[in-house]
Amino acid sequence: MNANLRRNWLVQGIASVGDCGLFFVAVLGALPKSLRYWRETCRQVWFVGAMSLVIVMTCGLFVGMVMALQLYYTLSIFGGTAALGTVVALSLFRELGPVITALLVAGRAGTAVTAEIGLMRATDQLDAMGMMAVDPLAYVASPRFLAGLIAMPLLASVFNAMGIFGGHLVGVTWLGLDNGTFWGNMTSTVSLHKDILDGLYKSIVFGGVVSLIAVFQGYTAPPTSEGVAYSTTRTVVFSSIVILAFDFVMTAFMT
Amino acid sequence: MNPRPSYAIGTGLFILLGFAALAYLATQTTSVANIHSGDSYTVKARFQNIGQLKARAPVKIAGVRIGDVQSIRLEPQRMDALVVLSIDKQYNDIPDDSSAAIFTSGLLGDQYVGIEPGGSPTFLKSGDELVLTQSAMSIENLIGKFMVNGGPKSSSASSAPASGDAPASGKP
Amino acid sequence: MTVAVAESGSPSDALVQVRDLRTRLGAKLIFDGLELAVPRGSVTAIMGPSGTGKTTLLRHLTGQLRPDAGSVRVDGEEVTTLSRRALFGLRERIGYLFQNSALLTDFSVFENVAFPLRQHARLPEELLRNIVLTKLQAVGLRGAARLMPSELSGGMARRVALARAIVFDPMLILYDEPFVGLDPIALNQVLRLIRTLNRTLGITSILVAHELAAIRQVADSVCLIANGKLVAQGAPDELVHQDSPWTRQFFGGDADGPVPFHYPAPDYATELGFAGARP
Ligand SMILES: Nc1ncnc2c1ncn2[C@@H]1O[C@H](COP(=O)(O)OP(=O)(O)OP(=O)(O)O)[C@@H](O)[C@H]1O
Ligand SMILES: [Mg+2]
Numbered sequence: 001m002n003a004n005l006r007r008n009w010l011v012q013g014i015a016s017v018g019d020c021g022l023f024f025v026a027v028l029g030a031l032p033k034s035l036r037y038w039r040e041t042c043r044q045v046w047f048v049g050a051m052s053l054v055i056v057m058t059c060g061l062f063v064g065m066v067m068a069l070q071l072y073y074t075l076s077i078f079g080g081t082a083a084l085g086t087v088v089a090l091s092l093f094r095e096l097g098p099v100i101t102a103l104l105v106a107g108r109a110g111t112a113v114t115a116e117i118g119l120m121r122a123t124d125q126l127d128a129m130g131m132m133a134v135d136p137l138a139y140v141a142s143p144r145f146l147a148g149l150i151a152m153p154l155l156a157s158v159f160n161a162m163g164i165f166g167g168h169l170v171g172v173t174w175l176g177l178d179n180g181t182f183w184g185n186m187t188s189t190v191s192l193h194k195d196i197l198d199g200l201y202k203s204i205v206f207g208g209v210v211s212l213i214a215v216f217q218g219y220t221a222p223p224t225s226e227g228v229a230y231s232t233t234r235t236v237v238f239s240s241i242v243i244l245a246f247d248f249v250m251t252a253f254m255t
Numbered sequence: 256m257n258p259r260p261s262y263a264i265g266t267g268l269f270i271l272l273g274f275a276a277l278a279y280l281a282t283q284t285t286s287v288a289n290i291h292s293g294d295s296y297t298v299k300a301r302f303q304n305i306g307q308l309k310a311r312a313p314v315k316i317a318g319v320r321i322g323d324v325q326s327i328r329l330e331p332q333r334m335d336a337l338v339v340l341s342i343d344k345q346y347n348d349i350p351d352d353s354s355a356a357i358f359t360s361g362l363l364g365d366q367y368v369g370i371e372p373g374g375s376p377t378f379l380k381s382g383d384e385l386v387l388t389q390s391a392m393s394i395e396n397l398i399g400k401f402m403v404n405g406g407p408k409s410s411s412a413s414s415a416p417a418s419g420d421a422p423a424s425g426k427p
Numbered sequence: 428m429t430v431a432v433a434e435s436g437s438p439s440d441a442l443v444q445v446r447d448l449r450t451r452l453g454a455k456l457i458f459d460g461l462e463l464a465v466p467r468g469s470v471t472a473i474m475g476p477s478g479t480g481k482t483t484l485l486r487h488l489t490g491q492l493r494p495d496a497g498s499v500r501v502d503g504e505e506v507t508t509l510s511r512r513a514l515f516g517l518r519e520r521i522g523y524l525f526q527n528s529a530l531l532t533d534f535s536v537f538e539n540v541a542f543p544l545r546q547h548a549r550l551p552e553e554l555l556r557n558i559v560l561t562k563l564q565a566v567g568l569r570g571a572a573r574l575m576p577s578e579l580s581g582g583m584a585r586r587v588a589l590a591r592a593i594v595f596d597p598m599l600i601l602y603d604e605p606f607v608g609l610d611p612i613a614l615n616q617v618l619r620l621i622r623t624l625n626r627t628l629g630i631t632s633i634l635v636a637h638e639l640a641a642i643r644q645v646a647d648s649v650c651l652i653a654n655g656k657l658v659a660q661g662a663p664d665e666l667v668h669q670d671s672p673w674t675r676q677f678f679g680g681d682a683d684g685p686v687p688f689h690y691p692a693p694d695y696a697t698e699l700g701f702a703g704a705r706p
Binding site for chain 3: 119120123124125127128129130131132133134135
Binding site: 039042043045046049050053082083089093150151153154155157158160161164178179180181183184185186187188190191192195196200 | 262263265266268269270272273274276277279280281283284285309310311312313320323324360365367
């Protein structure tokens with residue numbers, strides 16, 4: 001593109017979205033080849049997924065607990081505390097689970113992926129792989145992308161389960177709601193298709209988006225300490241914006 | 256070939272955990288959970304109007320949960336609702352002339368089936384039917400009554416259904 | 428140019444053939460019609476002042492960087508227009524020593540050296556171990572096999588990178604400054620290694636280096652690059668004694684001459700504000 005044109009920030013923004021799109025196509029193109037490096041994918045699932053478990057579980061627990069507390073207070077105004085289980089479950093499955101998990105993963109794993117790839121670029125490791133006839137797209141980018149795609153829905157499920165547990169803990173164990181009411185209302189309202197699967201689709205999309213942004217930012221990070229630092233920040237900022245925007249769009253389409 | 260099998264194990268565990276959580280959510284928090292069988296026996300009851308009663312709603316005696324609603328369906332020829340209650344095996348000494356009613360916990364809360372024990376020396380068995388039933392109180396009817404009767408006197412009555420001893424006059 | 432550039436063999440037996448290479452990086456013209464031929468089975472040293480584009484040339488040879496114009500042929504294949512897949516195919520036959528080692532920091536020394544083998548050859552673990560340890564032994568670092576790259580000194584990292592570059596016994600090895608940071612003993616070992624690889628396996632080597640003494644021991648010919656062109660080529664001893672302004676200045680180490688010591692810059696006095704700024 002013309003150098004003058006590139007200076008305009010709007011054009012630059014659009015161009016970087018385009019770059020990201022092209023990168024996405026390149027990553028998809030490298031996916032078949034990256035199946036050979038499934039061990040690397042496995043390692044990344046470990047890193048993105050398993051290593052995020054603690055934070056995701058803790059946050060899920062507290063989100064469920066605080067939701068139960070808040071909702072209990074609000075619902076008791078209308079005498080509708082029996083709906084607590086339902087409301088906690090629906091909010092978790094449809095919105096909070098996918099979104100908060102995605103934000104947590106962007107902060108916890110996305111930044112790490114960006115910094116790691118950025119440093120690999122800065123220390124010529126990506127070039128070195130290329131020179132050893134190992135496509136860094138297939139060996140570095142695709143496995144991380146795939147790992148995000150795999151790990152995110154699983155993490156969101158764990159988050160939701162912990163949230164339900166937290167909600168149950170507060171609602172039933174602490175505030176003394178009836179256990180059967182809690183579960184009964186939940187199970188009669190929550191639908192496998194509309195709620196759990198829709199939430200799952202969301203988190204798969206978020207997983208793809210977060211890991212794509214993280215990998216892209218790392219891959220295109222200027223090979224300097226400042227460049228890597230900025231790219232890491234951008235990963236969090238862009239991921240958060242895109243997650244919430246996609247969430248809105250997907251919710252609008254799903255309901 | 257790879258010197259680090261620990262990743263593979265850890266990743267495998269993580270994936271298993273994720274799917275376990277997903278399976279848990281799918282089976283325990285959705286309607287899938289209502290298909291269950293435990294150590295319990297079933298008793299039938301017919302209601303003119305079940306209001307907002309839902310499957311898995313609790314069944315209580317004297318406020319203590321003894322089981323839950325297993326299924327609700329319409330009896331086409333009689334045009335009433337057949338509710339199947341699943342009651343814990345340990346409560347096998349409920350008199351067979353007991354009555355069932357649908358109550359609301361709180362003003363707008365969910366509904367449950369309350370069983371008022373009778374005095375018969377014989378007990379309910381699996382497959383028996385509770386003959387004496389009382390339909391759900393519908394809020395529209397209550398409001399309707401309030402409008403017709405008017406006056407501040409009946410406003411105190413609006414809390415009556417919550418305690419569960421209102422007469423079953425709420426027929427359409 | 429002032430010196431006749433010797434045509435080293437006919438193009439058919441040249442493993443690397445560069446024609447009319449033109450490259451501009453940023454605002455700087457790096458290559459301006461470079462011609463280069465490296466015969467199969469030779470050891471060719473590339474010399475030139477810092478920043479002339481020796482690393483850039485190696486990057487052109489391996490397709491990491493596409494030139495603006497010109498042709499680069501390696502083993503009969505036109506690198507500049509090669510598809511990604513074909514390029515990776517070619518690179519499997521090329522070893523490359525990075526100027527800054529570029530070891531994979533996630534892997535131990537052993538795994539770094541084993542990496543190309545693991546990716547491209549299905550070898551039994553036992554054989555792979557033997558090959559890797561042999562190469563590490565050749566650079567004197569067999570004992571460091573279990574260390575991580577962060578635990579190595581600069582010179583050690585360089586030798587590991589060297590072991591990694593040669594582990595596949597490729598047809599062509601490109602060394603970007605292999606002698607930097609090596610003590611005299613290691614230097615001799617590496618020199619011997621390069622020579623052995625060349626003499627016994629016939630591996631063609633292109634090495635970028637500044638150490639004239641070392642180059643004299645291994646290189647069959649030396650190419651001197653300056654101002655984006657090949658300015659002199661010949662056997663090391665010949666070249667040193669050649670009477671051309673380029674060689675005289677470069678090997679004599681003078682700051683003044685046709686080979687620029689300074690990166691292109693505006694006039695010194697003007698930039699410091701002494702000239703023209705005065706009323
Ligand atoms: N990405 C880039 N953008 C702009 N200019 C660059 C870029 N990379 C390298 N250069 C310029 O290209 C020139 C050649 O760089 P190169 O690394 O090839 O030099 P070199 O001959 O290997 O030097 P040295 O002996 O110090 O390693 C340098 O002057 C450098 O300023
Ligand atoms: Mg260089």
